[in-house]
Amino acid sequence: MMLAIARKEFIHILRDRGTFLLVTIGPLFLMVIFTYTLTTDVKEAPLAVIDLAHNDASTALIDRLDASPKIHVERHLASADETDNLFKRGEVVAAVVIPADYGQVSLTRVPQVEAIIDGTEPISAETVLTEVYQIADAHSRELAGDALQSDLFEPPIYTTQERLYNDALSSKVDFYPGLMGMMLGLPAIALSLSLARERENGTLEQLMATPIAKRALLLGKLWPYLGFGMVDVYALLALGQWVYDVPFTGNLLAYSLIAFLFMFASLGMGLVVSVIARTQQVAVVIAILVFFIPPFFMSGTFFPVDAMPQLVQLEMMSLPATHFVTAGKAIYLQGTALRELWLQVVLLTVISVEMLEVSTFIFRKKVVGGFRRPAPPVLTTKENALS
Amino acid sequence: MSDYAIHVEHLTRKFGDFTAVNAIDFSVETGEVFGFLGPNGSGKTTTIRMLLGLLKPTDGTAHVLGTDIRHATRQFLAQVGYMSQKFSLYSDLTVANNLRFFGRSYGLYGQRLQQRMEFVIELAGLGDFRHTPIHELSGGWLQRLALGAAIIHEPKLIFLDEPTAGVDPVSRRDFWELLYTLSQSGTTILVTTHYMDEAEHCERVGFIYNGDMIAVGTPSEIIEQVVPGQVIEVHPPDALAAQQKLTSAMRSGELAAHGVNLFGAAVHVLTTDVASTQAYLREVYGATYQSMPTLEDAFIALVQQADHANGGSPVPA
Ligand SMILES: Nc1ncnc2c1ncn2[C@@H]1O[C@H](COP(=O)(O)OP(=O)(O)O)[C@@H](O)[C@H]1O
Numbered sequence: 253m254m255l256a257i258a259r260k261e262f263i264h265i266l267r268d269r270g271t272f273l274l275v276t277i278g279p280l281f282l283m284v285i286f287t288y289t290l291t292t293d294v295k296e297a298p299l300a301v302i303d304l305a306h307n308d309a310s311t312a313l314i315d316r317l318d319a320s321p322k323i324h325v326e327r328h329l330a331s332a333d334e335t336d337n338l339f340k341r342g343e344v345v346a347a348v349v350i351p352a353d354y355g356q357v358s359l360t361r362v363p364q365v366e367a368i369i370d371g372t373e374p375i376s377a378e379t380v381l382t383e384v385y386q387i388a389d390a391h392s393r394e395l396a397g398d399a400l401q402s403d404l405f406e407p408p409i410y411t412t413q414e415r416l417y418n419d420a421l422s423s424k425v426d427f428y429p430g431l432m433g434m435m436l437g438l439p440a441i442a443l444s445l446s447l448a449r450e451r452e453n454g455t456l457e458q459l460m461a462t463p464i465a466k467r468a469l470l471l472g473k474l475w476p477y478l479g480f481g482m483v484d485v486y487a488l489l490a491l492g493q494w495v496y497d498v499p500f501t502g503n504l505l506a507y508s509l510i511a512f513l514f515m516f517a518s519l520g521m522g523l524v525v526s527v528i529a530r531t532q533q534v535a536v537v538i539a540i541l542v543f544f545i546p547p548f549f550m551s552g553t554f555f556p557v558d559a560m561p562q563l564v565q566l567e568m569m570s571l572p573a574t575h576f577v578t579a580g581k582a583i584y585l586q587g588t589a590l591r592e593l594w595l596q597v598v599l600l601t602v603i604s605v606e607m608l609e610v611s612t613f614i615f616r617k618k619v620v621g622g623f624r625r626p627a628p629p630v631l632t633t634k635e636n637a638l639s
Numbered sequence: 640m641s642d643y644a645i646h647v648e649h650l651t652r653k654f655g656d657f658t659a660v661n662a663i664d665f666s667v668e669t670g671e672v673f674g675f676l677g678p679n680g681s682g683k684t685t686t687i688r689m690l691l692g693l694l695k696p697t698d699g700t701a702h703v704l705g706t707d708i709r710h711a712t713r714q715f716l717a718q719v720g721y722m723s724q725k726f727s728l729y730s731d732l733t734v735a736n737n738l739r740f741f742g743r744s745y746g747l748y749g750q751r752l753q754q755r756m757e758f759v760i761e762l763a764g765l766g767d768f769r770h771t772p773i774h775e776l777s778g779g780w781l782q783r784l785a786l787g788a789a790i791i792h793e794p795k796l797i798f799l800d801e802p803t804a805g806v807d808p809v810s811r812r813d814f815w816e817l818l819y820t821l822s823q824s825g826t827t828i829l830v831t832t833h834y835m836d837e838a839e840h841c842e843r844v845g846f847i848y849n850g851d852m853i854a855v856g857t858p859s860e861i862i863e864q865v866v867p868g869q870v871i872e873v874h875p876p877d878a879l880a881a882q883q884k885l886t887s888a889m890r891s892g893e894l895a896a897h898g899v900n901l902f903g904a905a906v907h908v909l910t911t912d913v914a915s916t917q918a919y920l921r922e923v924y925g926a927t928y929q930s931m932p933t934l935e936d937a938f939i940a941l942v943q944q945a946d947h948a949n950g951g952s953p954v955p956a
Pocket residue numbers: 619620621622623624625626627654659677678679680681682683684685686
């Protein structure tokens with residue numbers, strides 16, 4: 253009987269264009285849009301310069317910085333004290349401090365340029381940082397000439413971050429596996445909608461009158477979305493690997509297991525949403541709040557979990573996306589072995605079972621039909637006046 | 640109790656402080672076509688949901704096919720069929736897919752599923768539409784398909800909640816023919832409707848109004864009890880004024896009648912004293928027509944009595 257539900261649901265997905273798009277190209281499309289807005293080339297990012305050297309070398313460096321298409325030297329400051337204010341007002345995204353001894357190169361040491369970065373502007377600041385590094389590096393090498401052996405060379409720059417959110421700025425490579433957790437929320441949203449739709453259409457009441465067990469009904473609806481969700485997982489991996497150059501370094505089987513557990517847990521949450529929501533509109537709103545916003549902010553994609561208030565951290569532990577991002581990132585980027593990620597496997601399994609049981613429980617308690625306002629009784633036979 | 644397919648005692652359902660079904664009692668015998676009648680919002684659907692175990696009663700009990708509905712199991716649901724009030728098939732699936740789905744939901748498979756599908760398609764005359772997505776079918780076909788889906792598992796008892804609402808008269812008649820066929824093969828049928836003409840097709844009827852079961856019996860029993868005698872019909876130029884005038888004449892005892900009802904442009908006067916009433920009406924309005932009272936006359940009388948008992952207001956708050 254569960255199979256009958258699954259089969260029927262599968263046909264629904266194929267027939268309903270909206271649902272079909274949502275669970276097939278939806279996640280890919282969203283990923284492309286997202287990465288596009290996150291990685292579009294930064295042009296003429298405003299920069300503050302604090303030149304403590306005031307010599308030919310420092311002037312040459314500033315000219316080169318300004319000449320870069322990605323950087324515009326917006327302000328010249330006397331000291332670094334003002335940068336924080338400029339960051340807060342959004343006038344610049346980074347500041348470069350050129351030390352007083354800039355240009356004096358010895359065999360073992362290069363004077364380092366300090367880059368101060370606004371941590372709240374990770375994308376443009378990162379671009380600026382890379383650009384400043386390259387320019388300063390090239391310039392230092394030129395100044396040192398052949399005298400310098402490259403392996404003795406210290407980095408010509410060191411970085412300081414103000415208004416810090418993230419110890420290491422996210423790069424495309426870092427956030428791609430994390431973003432996958434967000435995109436893969438789409439099948440769960442589609443599932444929530446599907447059950448809410450059955451409630452609205454009255455087919456749910458008909459189903460309740462059949463001998464199908466409640467858990468089988470919910471599970472039957474879940475499987476097809478899980479299938480499509482796994483296809484999405486591989487499609488996103490392929491997109492990352494070949495389009496965005498985010499190399500997959502781990503074990504695909506291990507990753508598949510984590511992704512499967514995550515999809516199941518996330519769809520389970522979708523079921524909970526849909527047994528609570530009375531209408532499709534309500535389901536959509538709750539689903540977006542549950543599947544999109546929290547994974548975006550909380551799953552470590554942009555902001556480290558450790559920096560969050562404890563209550564929020566606790567809440568995040570109950571979100572499948574958090575564990576998927578942690579484990580997925582580790583396998584994807586570092587090739588971490590599954591046995592080191594047993595905690596995430598256990599947590600995802602626990603959440604899966606819990607969500608299924610919670611949704612089944614609520615579903616059983618649920619009053620059929622839902623609330624309707626009492627309509628005044630009317631005899632609809634022929635017109636007849638009741639005195 | 641075992642010769643009853645349905646036996647209901649003091650069944651009550653409240654939503655908050657609103658009583659949707661108020662301590663109703665009735666029984667349906669095995670093999671009977673029972674009409675469950677009442678205006679919209681009177682508690683028919685709520686009662687059926689309770690009888691299927693989909694909604695818990697606030698008070699009272701009911702046994703359906705011998706099962707206490709407070710402990711309805713999946714085995715119980717496998718023995719009853721339900722065609723809910725709202726159109727509830729999957730409009731993106733074909734006729735065959737819908738039937739197959741509901742068949743499987745009831746645990747049918749293989750040969751037997753195929754056999755039942757063929758039987759139902761044949762019965763409903765849907766042979767030509769087997770592979771048509773059902774959103775392309777018109778009301779009458781859909782109604783028969785929905786009935787087919789409700790009986791695919793050969794239930795002993797079926798609940799039909801306003802199966803003919805919004806369907807044209809010809810389709811309605813065809814539908815009732817189908818119900819007779821089913822009934823003849825031994826299926827017990829509880830059908831709700833607010834079309835009074837359909838009520839006459841039922842072996843027994845129960846009339847629910849504002850949650851109260853105000854009459855149960857065979858149509859002729861109810862008519863006999865509630866509106867004994869005959870109906871004298873007149874067609875005055877101003878029916879409403881005439882109805883008011885005749886009502887006060889009846890109350891003062893001047894007119895020997897026990898009911899004066901408006902039927903469109905006609906006024907029906909219910910009486911056991913045919914001769915004198917006819918004479919009285921002829922004098923005032925000329926031609927009169929005489930007929931037997933219908934269930935509709937009985938229900939209007941019952942509703943008036945119920946409203947009267949409620950202090951004259953037609954809808955209790
Ligand atoms: N879930 C519910 N919550 C609140 N009121 C309800 C609910 N279901 C039905 N009602 C009310 O109970 C009354 C009876 O409804 P119903 O059984 O659907 O009547 P019928 O089927 O005879 O038209 C109506 O006034 C309706 O608004």
